[in-house]
Amino acid sequence: MSKYKMHVLVCGGTGCHASESDQLLEDLKTIVTEKGLDSEVQVIATGCFGFCEKGPIVKIMPDNTFYTQVTPADAREIVDEHLIKGRKINRLLYVDPENQEHIADSKHMGFYKKQLRIALRNCGFIDPENIDEYISRDGYEALAKCLTEMTPQQVIDEMKKSGLRGRGGGGFSTGLKWEITSKSVSDVKYVVCNADEGDPGAFMDRSILEGDPHSVIEAMAICGYCIGSSIGLVYIRAEYPLAIDRLKTAIAQAREYGLLGNNVLDTGFSFDLELRYGAGAFVCGEETALIHSMEGLRGEPTVKPPFPSVSGYYGKPTNVNNVETFANVPVIINKGADWFASIGSENSKGTKVFALAGKINNVGLIEVPMGTTLREVIYEIGGGIKDGKKFKAVQTGGPSGGCLTEKHLDSPIDYDNLIAAGSMMGSGGMIVMDEDDCMVSIAKFYLDFTVEESCGKCAPCRIGNKRLYEILDKLTQGKGTREDIDSLRNLSYVIKDTALCGLGQTSPNPVLSTIENFWDEYLEHVDEKKCRSGQCKALLQYIIEPENCVGCTACARNCPVNAISGERKGVHIIDQATCIKCGACLEKCKFNAVFIK
Amino acid sequence: MGQVKSLADLRKIKEDLQGKMSLRENSNNPESLVQIRVAMATCGIASGAKQVMEFFIEEFDKRNIQAVVTQTGCMGYCFAEPTIEVTLPGQAPVVFGYVDTKKADDIIEKYVKNGELVDGIIPVNYETIEKK
Numbered sequence A: 001m002s003k004y005k006m007h008v009l010v011c012g013g014t015g016c017h018a019s020e021s022d023q024l025l026e027d028l029k030t031i032v033t034e035k036g037l038d039s040e041v042q043v044i045a046t047g048c049f050g051f052c053e054k055g056p057i058v059k060i061m062p063d064n065t066f067y068t069q070v071t072p073a074d075a076r077e078i079v080d081e082h083l084i085k086g087r088k089i090n091r092l093l094y095v096d097p098e099n100q101e102h103i104a105d106s107k108h109m110g111f112y113k114k115q116l117r118i119a120l121r122n123c124g125f126i127d128p129e130n131i132d133e134y135i136s137r138d139g140y141e142a143l144a145k146c147l148t149e150m151t152p153q154q155v156i157d158e159m160k161k162s163g164l165r166g167r168g169g170g171g172f173s174t175g176l177k178w179e180i181t182s183k184s185v186s187d188v189k190y191v192v193c194n195a196d197e198g199d200p201g202a203f204m205d206r207s208i209l210e211g212d213p214h215s216v217i218e219a220m221a222i223c224g225y226c227i228g229s230s231i232g233l234v235y236i237r238a239e240y241p242l243a244i245d246r247l248k249t250a251i252a253q254a255r256e257y258g259l260l261g262n263n264v265l266d267t268g269f270s271f272d273l274e275l276r277y278g279a280g281a282f283v284c285g286e287e288t289a290l291i292h293s294m295e296g297l298r299g300e301p302t303v304k305p306p307f308p309s310v311s312g313y314y315g316k317p318t319n320v321n322n323v324e325t326f327a328n329v330p331v332i333i334n335k336g337a338d339w340f341a342s343i344g345s346e347n348s349k350g351t352k353v354f355a356l357a358g359k360i361n362n363v364g365l366i367e368v369p370m371g372t373t374l375r376e377v378i379y380e381i382g383g384g385i386k387d388g389k390k391f392k393a394v395q396t397g398g399p400s401g402g403c404l405t406e407k408h409l410d411s412p413i414d415y416d417n418l419i420a421a422g423s424m425m426g427s428g429g430m431i432v433m434d435e436d437d438c439m440v441s442i443a444k445f446y447l448d449f450t451v452e453e454s455c456g457k458c459a460p461c462r463i464g465n466k467r468l469y470e471i472l473d474k475l476t477q478g479k480g481t482r483e484d485i486d487s488l489r490n491l492s493y494v495i496k497d498t499a500l501c502g503l504g505q506t507s508p509n510p511v512l513s514t515i516e517n518f519w520d521e522y523l524e525h526v527d528e529k530k531c532r533s534g535q536c537k538a539l540l541q542y543i544i545e546p547e548n549c550v551g552c553t554a555c556a557r558n559c560p561v562n563a564i565s566g567e568r569k570g571v572h573i574i575d576q577a578t579c580i581k582c583g584a585c586l587e588k589c590k591f592n593a594v595f596i597k
Numbered sequence B: 001m002g003q004v005k006s007l008a009d010l011r012k013i014k015e016d017l018q019g020k021m022s023l024r025e026n027s028n029n030p031e032s033l034v035q036i037r038v039a040m041a042t043c044g045i046a047s048g049a050k051q052v053m054e055f056f057i058e059e060f061d062k063r064n065i066q067a068v069v070t071q072t073g074c075m076g077y078c079f080a081e082p083t084i085e086v087t088l089p090g091q092a093p094v095v096f097g098y099v100d101t102k103k104a105d106d107i108i109e110k111y112v113k114n115g116e117l118v119d120g121i122i123p124v125n126y127e128t129i130e131k132k
Ligand SMILES: Cc1cc2nc3c(=O)[nH]c(=O)nc-3n(C[C@H](O)[C@H](O)[C@H](O)COP(=O)(O)O)c2cc1C
Pocket: A165, A166, A167, A168, A169, A170, A171, A172, A194, A195, A196, A197, A198, A199, A282, A283, A284, A285, A286, A287, A288, A320, A321, A322, A323, A325, A326, A427, A501, A502, A503
């Protein structure tokens, strides 16, 4: 039925656009029309292929040919050779860096393996409100397999062997956690899913619950089987109504099918789920605070040990795992621990979901094998920095993490490398910053968040973070000194060492890592009272360029604080100490003599 | 559907469903093969995915095109919401971004009826684990 037999897709993303892809598009269109092919072949621009380094990209369908570094000069050959004669143009094909082979069909390109969706396997594919669609993608088979063919210990061993580590931030071995909880002796035990996700810019867990709720339900039941629990609780933010709805629908469907409730799959195992709502406090994502909040107490952390695995919800052994951690479980059972362990890096197995945000072209949700480099994530998957600006830093781990810079671009992302670089995995927010971002202000932004979210229980976090914030604010106002930077450092270490919970222990990380990586920017703020990005408005300087100044006095007459002096017909100067940066002089000068530095 | 009592029951549901799918795919009535998935996660809905989905359902009905329109979760292209995936019979799925009802109309008239692509194509760049 389709009229067009072939489609020529030309990348119109920012990267390729910069290398003449629009000219290429026009030329291809013209030549196709000229040859009278325009009723059969359609030439069209697309979004970024994520392959900008080798752009401009042209893909021809239906044969899936993938041409790289195509220039307008190649247009005619593509039409004559490929479209008319059906011969692929070898020299434009992508060359596999590993074996130097020309790869014609994009399906075989390693680049498509850059993103591997395990936790997100069904997200954007199945209808989350239809349990049959989940089942048709192997859903609940892992649960059935565990209940009928494996002992709890065998399942735990499989989890341990897979190398899966918690995706909620800490990175603790999931199998080991299950084992500890299974060994805690008690009449009642609980499985808790931590769906509190609240760091700025993060929405991985919410998306999984919205797109594939059954995968979490199935995994929680498997966990219940392993640890000897018949009740699961999902702690979810009340401000995620869609995720809550989908989860409720999924729970109802699973009950109807007998996959939750009494005597699951006729095996005598019983397990059911309840939802608990959080009010949206960041600290309630910390597992002990979360448990207290579920008990109806104040959402404040308590000292560990005892760990929840030993004494959690109402003092009973409680296994807390993150949404994404759970989403990986059914796949591990279905495809085997060895398969899972073959993906990722030495000590970090499998994949990680990241929410890419900030100054990046393709803001969105991605899932990459552990060990992928930041460069691949930012330039190949993320399509590079917005508006062709220069990359400056990327913040991982949200308010608990640090920023990574140019020099970290090629180091593989995994739990250990991020820690070594002064940041952390966190739950997976990834905020990209460009040359227009001021690193002192970024640190201040995160401290503002932690001050707001601190529960106030312990002094180092309650008072210390507030002090950090105040000093940073002073720096951005141009009132900072070198001693202030020293205080920032010292105070940060004290807070890290003495705060009670993870929130306080990690909150100085954005400060420490920006000082470490952007020392010169801090110095500029205190020594030269300068902010190179122009973000710190208080540090802007209005200056008169003597060459251009004709001495018309317009600026001086309009300055509200009389900061400008100079003779009529003589060069004028601004007294920086008096200037309040109102901008009136810049506006009034007709000779382009006033500028901002 | 009643209760699932065993692994065999589960597999049966799976096979039934897969059977249904392949029946759809192999049917010799090509008009029935159009499949559309609309990404309906929070960000999609916020940018109008619901209206787009309703539009497709109503318009396919009005224009007498048999199609299956389903909702799904986040496809990952949050920068281009609302996003949809269109699969024409025997062809690879194509993802379109920035779909409002006007673009949806274009997609039906041009792509679904005529195989003519419209602007806003997002190249898919991930692999998902294959089914067992
Ligand atoms: C301040 C703070 C906030 C946290 N927020 C979350 C959260 O939103 N989601 C989450 O899964 N874990 C969060 N955690 C980590 C949890 O305490 C806990 O380690 C995790 O839920 C365990 O699951 P996992 O082993 O599957 O990662 C937070 C920790 C701290 C200190």
